[in-house]
Amino acid sequence: AVVSTQSTGDYAVDLVQDSTAALLKLETLSSSGVVLDGHCSFSIDVVSLYDSLNHQLVFDALDDAMESCREDWTAQFKSWLKDLLKVSFDSAVVQYDEQWYSGVDGIPTGGITSVDAGNISVYFALKKLIYSDPAAMEIILLLMRFVDDMTGVWTGTLDDFNIWFEKMRLLSVSQYGLDFTVEVNSADVWTQFLDVKYRFGDGKVHTDI
Numbered sequence: 001a002v003v004s005t006q007s008t009g010d011y012a013v014d015l016v017q018d019s020t021a022a023l024l025k026l027e028t029l030s031s032s033g034v035v036l037d038g039h040c041s042f043s044i045d046v047v048s049l050y051d052s053l054n055h056q057l058v059f060d061a062l063d064d065a066m067e068s069c070r071e072d073w074t075a076q077f078k079s080w081l082k083d084l085l086k087v088s089f090d091s092a093v094v095q096y097d098e099q100w101y102s103g104v105d106g107i108p109t110g111g112i113t114s115v116d117a118g119n120i121s122v123y124f125a126l127k128k129l130i131y132s133d134p135a136a137m138e139i140i141l142l143l144m145r146f147v148d149d150m151t152g153v154w155t156g157t158l159d160d161f162n163i164w165f166e167k168m169r170l171l172s173v174s175q176y177g178l179d180f181t182v183e184v185n186s187a188d189v190w191t192q193f194l195d196v197k198y199r200f201g202d203g204k205v206h207t208d209i
Contacts, residue, residue, distance in 0.1 A: 011065040012123035014131075014145045019194045022144060022151075023207060026198055029142050029153065030205035039141070039155050041191040041199065042184040044165075046148035049118050051106040054177050055089055058107070058117045061124035088113050105177075118147055125176040129168050136164065144193075151193035153200075158184060 016022045029035060046052070059082060066078050092108045093100050107114050122145065130136050130143070139160075143152035154161045161184050172178045185191060187200040190208070197208040 011069050012119045012145075014123060014126065014143060014150075015119060016144045016146055018146075019196050019209070022146070022193055022196060023198075025142065025144055026205045026207070030200060030203075033203070034141055035153055035187055035200045035205075036155075037188070038157070039153055039187040039200070040158055040161055040184050041153055041187045041189070042151065042161065042165075042182060043191055043193055044150040044152075044180050044182050046122060047179040047181060049122070049148040049178075050109045050114055052178055053107050053118060053121055054105040055086075055107075057125070057176050057178075058085070058089075058121050061117075061120040064124050064127075065120050085113060085117070115147065121176075122148060122178070125172060125178055128175075129172055136168075139164075146194055149194060151191060153187060154184070158186070 016025065062082060062085065063078075066073060066081075070078075088111065089107060090102065092111065093102045095101075107117055111117075126145075130140070139154060139156050141153040141155055143150060156164075165180075165182055165184070169180050169182075172180065183191070190197045190199045195209060199206050
């Protein structure tokens with residue numbers, strides 16, 4: 001399987017930066033000749049990502065990211081960074097009907113740290129659910145992501161995908177509090193990712209922007 005490496009960081013390696021990077025990945029996959037008749041294309045969205053992120057998931061993801069990519073950081077600095085992030089979350093308050101409320105879970109959609117927190121958290125969950133599963137990665141030819149939007153190519157049948165996806169989704173909900181919606185079709189049917197539609201046919205990838 002190919003996981004996109006057009007990343008804005010060195011932890012969440014499934015990220016693509018924009019539609020252009022996604023098109024390049026699709027063209028590379030098409031040129032390799034591995035997409036065959038009977039394969040499937042899918043798009044997956046995280047449901048209400050920022051509202052769904054529990055703080056413990058973010059901190060677990062941050063711990064994993066620092067352990068994986070920042071071995072030179074001291075324990076003191078890592079602890080300080082986590083404390084700083086906690087202050088950011090705790091400072092997210094809203095006023096309603098002359099009363100002030102603080103969030104129990106979820107993070108502000110427009111917060112300075114929100115996109116990075118969302119990116120590493122989704123990657124951490126997918127790492128546990130998909131990327132560490134050799135059987136799944138043998139069937140998934142490509143998986144790329146832009147924050148909470150994902151797309152890829154599945155070499156099994158539609159029925160096999162739907163069974164796998166539902167098991168993965170339920171596990172994600174129970175373990176990480178993240179739910180997903182999905183659209184899956186034969187690879188020769190248009191699939192939407194960001195502002196790009198793509199399909200495979202006649203030995204090449206066809207795109208519409």
